[in-house]
Every structure is written in C-alpha cells, then in structure tokens.
Amino acid sequence: MAKTNPGRSGFTGYPFCKLSLALLSLVVLVVAVTADDSNFPSSYTRRPQPSKKLTKPVVLLISSDGFRFGYQFKTETPNIDLLISRGTEAKTGLIPVFPSMTFPNHNSIATGLYPASHGIIMNKFTDPTTGELFNRNLDPKWWLGEPLWATAVNQGLKAATYFWPGADVHKGSWTCPKGFCKSPYNVSVTLEERVDTILSYFDLPQSDIPDFMALYLDETDIQGHRYGPDDPRVTIAVAKIDQMIGRVLKGLKKRKVFGDVHVILLGDHGMVTNCDKKVIYIDDLADWIKIPADWIQDYSPVLVMNPRWGKDVKNPGEKNAEVVAKMNEALSSGKVENGEFLQVYLKEKLPERLHYSDSSRIPPIIGMVGEGLLVRQNRTNKQECYGDHGYDNLFFSMRSIFIGHGPRFKRGRKVPSFENVEVYNVIAEILGLRPAPNNGSSLFTRSLLVPVGETAQVE
Ligand SMILES: *[C@@H]1O[C@H](CO)[C@@H](O)[C@H](O)[C@H]1NC(C)=O
Ligand SMILES: *[C@@H]1O[C@H](CO)[C@@H](O)[C@H](O)[C@H]1NC(C)=O
Ligand SMILES: *[C@@H]1O[C@H](CO)[C@@H](O)[C@H](O)[C@H]1NC(C)=O
Ligand SMILES: [Zn+2]
Numbered sequence: 001m002a003k004t005n006p007g008r009s010g011f012t013g014y015p016f017c018k019l020s021l022a023l024l025s026l027v028v029l030v031v032a033v034t035a036d037d038s039n040f041p042s043s044y045t046r047r048p049q050p051s052k053k054l055t056k057p058v059v060l061l062i063s064s065d066g067f068r069f070g071y072q073f074k075t076e077t078p079n080i081d082l083l084i085s086r087g088t089e090a091k092t093g094l095i096p097v098f099p100s101m102t103f104p105n106h107n108s109i110a111t112g113l114y115p116a117s118h119g120i121i122m123n124k125f126t127d128p129t130t131g132e133l134f135n136r137n138l139d140p141k142w143w144l145g146e147p148l149w150a151t152a153v154n155q156g157l158k159a160a161t162y163f164w165p166g167a168d169v170h171k172g173s174w175t176c177p178k179g180f181c182k183s184p185y186n187v188s189v190t191l192e193e194r195v196d197t198i199l200s201y202f203d204l205p206q207s208d209i210p211d212f213m214a215l216y217l218d219e220t221d222i223q224g225h226r227y228g229p230d231d232p233r234v235t236i237a238v239a240k241i242d243q244m245i246g247r248v249l250k251g252l253k254k255r256k257v258f259g260d261v262h263v264i265l266l267g268d269h270g271m272v273t274n275c276d277k278k279v280i281y282i283d284d285l286a287d288w289i290k291i292p293a294d295w296i297q298d299y300s301p302v303l304v305m306n307p308r309w310g311k312d313v314k315n316p317g318e319k320n321a322e323v324v325a326k327m328n329e330a331l332s333s334g335k336v337e338n339g340e341f342l343q344v345y346l347k348e349k350l351p352e353r354l355h356y357s358d359s360s361r362i363p364p365i366i367g368m369v370g371e372g373l374l375v376r377q378n379r380t381n382k383q384e385c386y387g388d389h390g391y392d393n394l395f396f397s398m399r400s401i402f403i404g405h406g407p408r409f410k411r412g413r414k415v416p417s418f419e420n421v422e423v424y425n426v427i428a429e430i431l432g433l434r435p436a437p438n439n440g441s442s443l444f445t446r447s448l449l450v451p452v453g454e455t456a457q458v459e
Pocket of ligand 4: 269
C-alpha cells in the first residue's frame, strides 16, 4: 500500500481524501417544505409531464469517485454499456473543475459553481485571511452556494443523499433529520448496502419517494490511489462499479420504474500514476531563491504557497511577484531537474479557464504541476508510488464520465465533453426547479436534454 508523504493531498483516514471519519453522515431523507411556486419564472413552473409509473420526475445521481474516463474500456462493463447505448454520453468524458480534487468537484456538481464561488477550494486548506483550517468541516460557513438537495427541498421537493461529500452540511432548509442519519461515515458500509438503501426508497408510497437522490460509490478512487490507475485491482474495482450499476438497473426494473427514473452516472475526476519518479525538488531552486518549507501549504498535485512576510514588508504583493518571477526563472533555466513541468503563478495571473482567482481563500501563489509529477522540498530516500488527481483539468487523465439515462435523455446520443458545473442546471431542469445562481451556461440544458413531453427514446 502507498505510504505517507509530506506534500500529497492523498487518502488517509477517509480513503479517498483523508476525510476524518466524523464527517460524512449517512442516509439523509428530507421531508419537503412547501414552497410558493408563484414567484418562479414561467419557464421553471412547468413541471415535466408524467411518465409511465412514476407521475413525477425523479433523478438518481450516482458518483463513482475517481472513475477516470476510459475505465469503461478496461473490462466488460455490460451495465454501464447499457446506460450508454440507451442514454446520452459525454463522448470524451466529463471535465472536472480545477483543482480536480474530490470535495471541490462534488460540490461543483452539487451547486453548479466553481470552487472560487462555492468556497471549497481544496480538500484541505488554510484560509489566508483568517488562518483557519478547513479539513472537510461541516460548518456551513465554509460551504457557499446552494446544493441540489437544498434547491429541491426549498422548492417543495424531497431529497435523499447517501455519502455525497458535503451533503451532511446543514444548508438552508437542508438538515439531516433524526432517524435517517447513520453517522459517522463508515467506509465499511458495502456498496451493495448503499445501493439497496436507495432502491428501498422506490418502495415508499409515490409521494414519499425522494425526487432527487444522490449516491456515492468510492471503490475506484480507493484502488486508484493505492495502486495507480493501471493496476489490475483498479480493473476489479471498475467491474465492481459495473455490478453495482447492474444492481441499480435490476432493482429499478423489478419495481417497473427503470424507464421513468433519470439515472445519471458520473465521477468527480480521473486518476494518474506518479510511480515513474518524476519529481521537482524545491531546494533545487536555491541558487535563484530559497523557499522555506513553511511557505508551502501543499506540494502536489497543486503547489500552494503563502509566503510569510514580516510586518516590516510594506508590499507583500510585490514580494510575492518577485518570488514567482525567481521561481519561474529557475524552473525554465534548464538546470532544475524536471523544472519544465512546473509553472508558478500569482493567483490573479492564472489562466482564466481555471476560474481559480476570485476567492480570498485561494492562497496568493499557485504552481501548476505537470501531469503525474510530484513536487517535494528536498531529496529523501522515500519511494513513492501511488495514483493521484488534483492536476490541471486540461489533462484527459483528470476527466471522468457522464452518462444520462431516462425520459429526458436521448437514446444513443453522444455529446461533446462539458464541465461538471453544468450538471446542476441539468438536474434542476429535469426536476422543474428554479436554479440558484450558478456557473452553468443557461443554454446548455437545451443541448443536452430533450424537451418535456417529446419522446426521448427515438433517435
Ligand atoms: C461500520 O460498518 C460495519 C459494517 O456495516 C460495521 O460492522 C461497523 O460496526 C461500523 N462501524 C461503525 C463505527 O459504525
Ligand atoms: C527536507 O524537507 C523537509 C520538509 O519537507 C524538512 O523537514 C527536512 O528537514 C528537509 N531536509 C533537509 C536535509 O533539508
Ligand atoms: C459563478 O457564478 C457566481 C454566482 O452567480 C458568480 O458570482 C461568479 O462570478 C461566477 N463565476 C464565473 C467565473 O463566471
Ligand atoms: Zn474523488
């Protein structure tokens, strides 16, 4: 198994992201609060037409953590293939937000916001202004934006979540009612049990069936971190996820609602191996600039720096700019091993496409690390070999999957890749909800979903 190491935002504790066990709660089933429909813009008041057995739209959102795009070709995946052939697929995968880490991405999927706006800028970070540490805290003050379960409940629908990162944070009308919360998070709860719990909701009287359900599966991420994406144990994990999808489909078919439910299968990010020992050592930059270890909050997959300037330094912004210039001079000199695989930025100067500037929580200096590279302070004898994610969302290895199946998804359709901030609007549209302000594009749902009432099953 992989080792501990200083810089990585890896997977101790909660296996996929160092989550302390106290954090995730279990099943949450929330009873609706009635909302006044009269204020909604007209385009959102129209509820989709009733389908066959269920007379209301229902969305089951399934996240397979760390399911890298392409994993579906590792082995036979008949159940995922069935969703693909009878549903709509992002042809070259779902694009994560930067940084391609678990908590930022699950919250972007849930809120439609970039991390700078939803506040969860990394799995773990120190707020540069207050000095406070976020480490998957449940305090709502960290969690900005409105997640889908809150949107649903605020507008009179019902929602249930199972292990979705962040879903146990109390937001607005969303709390975890007694009797439905089995906390703390427990990695030993089998995937079968998670699936069967969700399926059991379909045995409730129709009015009690949650309109929105979110299910979280972690197997692909756990094995991918431990062994890297190319390991046979990841292939086994992929087969396991496919079996769980099969269990979902079988359970829905048994209850005669398979055609009525919108099943969305996606993942938060991909995975890349860093077993090939390409490392950048910060101490190798010493001829240009000495970087003390306590300036660095994280080494890789994202280099995160907050230099500690004394009170006598009048313009820390200027000093930070000097640090960035010196570091980049060293890295591009050809004299630093693997230096070409790290580029350092003042956060304001990061490429626009990353949307990673506009938050006081983002530390002032961010280094973009090459695909699969490690950054460390200095040379040690430590052997490091595992899989990781968090890198630039431009890398295909960071992409995950998106497949939608159900009345509003056209059969056999392929769409170009899109960013996961679009998912919030898509689900809001299916459920007839008025979306909270978000970073999805307003026209996107029209390109992905078929209009209400039109049959989706004919190509
Ligand atoms: C975690 O789940 C397993 C399997 O369901 C159970 O045996 C164990 O007691 C649980 N642990 C905690 C702390 O709830
Ligand atoms: C190497 O860096 C670590 C911090 O990452 C530090 O604790 C250690 O003292 C350094 N070793 C040397 C030889 O500089
Ligand atoms: C994302 O949406 C929020 C809320 O509407 C907005 O404040 C923010 O500026 C948007 N970010 C981008 C990059 O468009
Ligand atoms: Zn993840």
